[in-house]
Amino acid sequence: MFPFIVRRLATSLVSLALAAGVVFIAIHMLPGDPVAIMLGEQAGSDPEAVARVRAQLGLDQPLGAQFAHWVGGIATGDMGTSLRTGEAVADELARRIPRSLELIVAGLCIAVALGVPLGVVAARERGRAAGVAASVIAVAGFSSPVFVLGIILILIFSLGLEWLPSSGYVPFTDDPALHLMCLALPALTVGLNFMGVVARMMRASLADTMSKDYVKLARAKGLPRSSAIRRHALPNAMVPVVAIVGIRAGSMLGGTVIIEALFDWPGLSSLLVSASFARDYPVIQGCLLAVFAIFILISLLIDLIQASIDPRTRRQTS
Amino acid sequence: MTKLGWRQLAAALSACAMLGLAATSVSAQEPKRGGTLRYGTVSEVVSLDPHVYGGSAWKVLIEALYSPLVGYDKAGQIVPRLAQSWEQPDARTIVFRLRQGVTFQDGSPVTADDVKFSLDRILDPATGATLRSNLQDATVTVMDEQTVQVRKASSDATLLSVLALPEAAIVSRKWVESGANLKLRANGTGPFLLKAYEPSVRASLERNPKHFVKDQPYLDGVDFRMIKSDDARVNALRSQSLDMIDFVPWKDIDVLSRNPAFKIDTAGGAFMSIWFNATSKPFDDSRVRRAVAYAVDRDAISKAAFFGHGKAITGAPTPEDSPFFNADLEGTYKRDVAKARELLAQAGHADGLDMSMLVFQGLGIYTATAQIVQANLKEAGISLKLEPVEWATLVERKNRGDYQSMIYGVSVKLPDPDAYAYYLGADSSYWAKPIGYQDKELETLLAQGREQTDVEARKPIYHKAERHILETSPWVFVNWREQAQGYSRKVHGYQQLGGALSESSPGISLPTMWLD
Numbered sequence: 001m002f003p004f005i006v007r008r009l010a011t012s013l014v015s016l017a018l019a020a021g022v023v024f025i026a027i028h029m030l031p032g033d034p035v036a037i038m039l040g041e042q043a044g045s046d047p048e049a050v051a052r053v054r055a056q057l058g059l060d061q062p063l064g065a066q067f068a069h070w071v072g073g074i075a076t077g078d079m080g081t082s083l084r085t086g087e088a089v090a091d092e093l094a095r096r097i098p099r100s101l102e103l104i105v106a107g108l109c110i111a112v113a114l115g116v117p118l119g120v121v122a123a124r125e126r127g128r129a130a131g132v133a134a135s136v137i138a139v140a141g142f143s144s145p146v147f148v149l150g151i152i153l154i155l156i157f158s159l160g161l162e163w164l165p166s167s168g169y170v171p172f173t174d175d176p177a178l179h180l181m182c183l184a185l186p187a188l189t190v191g192l193n194f195m196g197v198v199a200r201m202m203r204a205s206l207a208d209t210m211s212k213d214y215v216k217l218a219r220a221k222g223l224p225r226s227s228a229i230r231r232h233a234l235p236n237a238m239v240p241v242v243a244i245v246g247i248r249a250g251s252m253l254g255g256t257v258i259i260e261a262l263f264d265w266p267g268l269s270s271l272l273v274s275a276s277f278a279r280d281y282p283v284i285q286g287c288l289l290a291v292f293a294i295f296i297l298i299s300l301l302i303d304l305i306q307a308s309i310d311p312r313t314r315r316q317t318s
Numbered sequence: 319m320t321k322l323g324w325r326q327l328a329a330a331l332s333a334c335a336m337l338g339l340a341a342t343s344v345s346a347q348e349p350k351r352g353g354t355l356r357y358g359t360v361s362e363v364v365s366l367d368p369h370v371y372g373g374s375a376w377k378v379l380i381e382a383l384y385s386p387l388v389g390y391d392k393a394g395q396i397v398p399r400l401a402q403s404w405e406q407p408d409a410r411t412i413v414f415r416l417r418q419g420v421t422f423q424d425g426s427p428v429t430a431d432d433v434k435f436s437l438d439r440i441l442d443p444a445t446g447a448t449l450r451s452n453l454q455d456a457t458v459t460v461m462d463e464q465t466v467q468v469r470k471a472s473s474d475a476t477l478l479s480v481l482a483l484p485e486a487a488i489v490s491r492k493w494v495e496s497g498a499n500l501k502l503r504a505n506g507t508g509p510f511l512l513k514a515y516e517p518s519v520r521a522s523l524e525r526n527p528k529h530f531v532k533d534q535p536y537l538d539g540v541d542f543r544m545i546k547s548d549d550a551r552v553n554a555l556r557s558q559s560l561d562m563i564d565f566v567p568w569k570d571i572d573v574l575s576r577n578p579a580f581k582i583d584t585a586g587g588a589f590m591s592i593w594f595n596a597t598s599k600p601f602d603d604s605r606v607r608r609a610v611a612y613a614v615d616r617d618a619i620s621k622a623a624f625f626g627h628g629k630a631i632t633g634a635p636t637p638e639d640s641p642f643f644n645a646d647l648e649g650t651y652k653r654d655v656a657k658a659r660e661l662l663a664q665a666g667h668a669d670g671l672d673m674s675m676l677v678f679q680g681l682g683i684y685t686a687t688a689q690i691v692q693a694n695l696k697e698a699g700i701s702l703k704l705e706p707v708e709w710a711t712l713v714e715r716k717n718r719g720d721y722q723s724m725i726y727g728v729s730v731k732l733p734d735p736d737a738y739a740y741y742l743g744a745d746s747s748y749w750a751k752p753i754g755y756q757d758k759e760l761e762t763l764l765a766q767g768r769e770q771t772d773v774e775a776r777k778p779i780y781h782k783a784e785r786h787i788l789e790t791s792p793w794v795f796v797n798w799r800e801q802a803q804g805y806s807r808k809v810h811g812y813q814q815l816g817g818a819l820s821e822s823s824p825g826i827s828l829p830t831m832w833l834d
Contacts, residue, residue: 030710031710031711031714031715032708032710032711032713032714033710033713033714033717035446036713036714036717037709037710037713038365038370038446039370039446039448040370040371040372040373040448041713041748042371042448042449042451042731042740042748043370043371043446043447043448043450043451044446044713044717045716045717045747045748045751045752046443046446046450046451046747047717047747048443049443049444049445049446049447049450050446051443052443052444052446053444053446056444082517084364084365084501084517085364085365085501085502085517085518086365086499086500086501086502087501087502087517092517095516151549154553158553158557159553159556159557162557165554165557165559166550166553166554166556166557166559167545167547167550167553167554167559168543168554168559169519261546261547261550262547262549262550263550264543264545264547264550264554266516266518266519270518270546271518274362274364274518274546277708277709277710278364278710279710
């Protein structure tokens with residue numbers, strides 16, 4: 001197991017370094033000048049002021065030197081300073097990433113809590129009313145876009161019933177109850193949307209597993225259908241579901257733009273979007289690097305989880 | 319006719335409603351102390367540097383945290399702030415006498431030296447200050463501890479109104495020179511103090527108990543929440559998570575106005591225009607530009623792109639309540655396709671013309687306006703190619719002069735007609751400088767207007783300048799767009815101003831706003 005982790009970590013670092021280089025080149029190739037935007041239309045169109053501020057921020061240096069400076073900084077744990085806000089990028093990330101993770105984890109928990117039972121029902125009750133109903137719910141979940149789903153939830157729970165705030169973010173330390181109330185709708189939107197995918201995956205995987213010989217054997221030796229599913233089919237059927245949940249978690253970092261905008265949830269995605277529009281290079285670089293790093297970390301974790309569920313994975317990859 | 323009838327009916331109804339409200343609210347007019355106003359803003363504040371303009375929410379926040387020497391009151395008049403009095407010995411000099419005993423948030427006293435330091439900081443190109451070009455050639459002299467003189471190289475009628483803008487805030491020399499991060503922290507003299515701030519997310523303000531205006535502000539605090547999404551902002555107001563929002567989306571103005579729980583105040587503070595690259599073909603010919611001016615259907619744009627909350631500009635873009643407004647110019651450009659075709663033919667484009675237009679793709683008001691313009695121009699024989707771009711690209715291409723034409727929303731820069739020097743003046747890099755545009759006659763008129771301080775003497779100069787601008791049409795003025803603030807009925811004391819003070823209105827009103 002140990003050499004497996006080491007090898008995975010080494011390849012992860014190489015892909016991270018490659019990603020950093022690509023990100024740096026790509027965002028500096030975009031048209032647009034961060035200083036002209038930052039100074040606003042009055043001073044931003046004054047060439048002298050723009051030149052002086054660019055020099056101050058080190059943007060007049062050749063790209064190679066800027067890249068070396070940035071990489072050198074990262075090596076010493078300094079991710080640079082936001083051009084717009086004057087705040088350390090690491091501080092901004094440290095504030096934003098936990099909020100994004102919180103939203104994603106809450107959403108995925110909802111998706112798994114609802115999607116797995118739904119998928120099991122759909123697989124067990126195939127061809128019967130309950131199974132069809134479960135499938136319909138699953139399809140409805142993943143085929144309704146998040147902005148539609150989100151607005152419906154806002155209409156029902158905040159404008160209609162007035163149970164939950166329609167949007168916003170309150171730090172947990174300020175007011176724990178209000179914090180969770182603000183989290184509820186965006187997490188539900190993420191969860192309901194992804195629930196469908198989990199359910200479909202679960203159904204297909206379980207149906208497949210149930211036709212395997214070892215499940216038939218379990219049934220043949222007298223186990224009731226429900227325990228055969230619970231003890232033999234389900235753990236095996238979970239492997240692809242875990243994989244898809246993990247991949248989704250990774251891609252959702254920096255990918256929940258619409259949900260964050262709709263619910264005014266200040267996570268990593270909204271930072272990335274607003275930094276991109278303003279060409280705040282250090283922040284864009286920091287965000288993307290963080291997304292890559294977390295993505296790689298998650299896929300590493302998934303491999304480990306899968307390896308512990310299914311020893312064959314461990315043997316194949318090591 | 320039916321439409322007129324409907325409008326009159328609506329006006330009569332709203333008048334009745336207002337009378338009714340006035341009657342019920344008379345008893346509740348006594349301001350109450352306390353409470354926190356929760357304010358949702360469309361623009362994200364990313365920097366608290368008081369000298370670098372950063373959007374409408376920034377302006378309100380800076381006005382709450384800092385004070386300039388003078389400021390504007392709810393009637394748009396210039397009133398004392400850090401200066402208790404001032405005199406103008408001549409048309410290029412102002413001497414300010416500071417209030418005694420005013421301190422910054424950190425407790426240090428405000429001195430004439432801080433005033434000099436602040437204005438010099440604005441003049442330093444490395445600051446990138448918004449008012450640098452307005453204050454260019456100004457020298458600031460400390461006369462004594464409480465007296466400071468600001469002198470321009472030549473007569474400048476706009477000096478006092480520029481120094482009254484929030485961007486002319488006074489900062490502490492000691493604090494800035496100690497290496498403070500002005501983008502992240504604040505140390506001002508305004509009615510409120512900065513309690514907590516997260517860039518582009520929120521800012522919490524608390525009452526400044528030592529504010530130099532006695533008994534103000536009435537509120538205990540203000541919570542700014544920056545909510546870019548229009549729907550999220552409106553929903554937060556509706557569900558009472560917020561007390562007030564800015565930039566009520568045009569599509570929601572009517573719906574919210576009909577709801578008795580809310581009040582919507584609108585004023586024209588910005589206008590839409592079409593900018594030409596007036597130094598290269600085909601738009602170096604004023605006949606082609608005027609053809610566009612005749613072809614555009616301003617009413618259709620006001621109706622379709624602004625849901626009826628826009629007002630056609632058929633003359634010059636001077637607000638109606640300005641003493642410089644010239645009613646004679648109204649109706650100069652109304653839709654006249656035949657005339658447009660005639661002008662195009664004169665300019666040698668009888669068999670049609672191809673042109674392109676940069677359009678900011680991020681806002682419906684821009685894209686809808688562009689599409690209507692495209693249809694309008696087609697009728698006049700111009701085939702318009704729209705180039706949708708994001709803001710950063712638009713800014714870069716504008717500053718490079720790399721465009722044929724573009725749609726641009728212009729907020730009124732100054733409560734003074736010298737704003738034209740900023741819009742169209744050859745020295746201004748806003749529009750003219752990057753394309754090398756220079757109009758000698760206009761330059762002369764604008765210089766004359768700046769040197770006169772007497773309003774009556776300035777009026778004929780600017781009327782002449784406006785007539786000249788319309789005749790040459792370097793820009794086509796399309797319509798005023800209403801900017802709306804929406805708030806719950808428990809919010810009192812808000813006054814919406816128009817023109818250049820439209821964006822500042824919440825900042826000007828904040829110290830005397832209160833909650834029921």
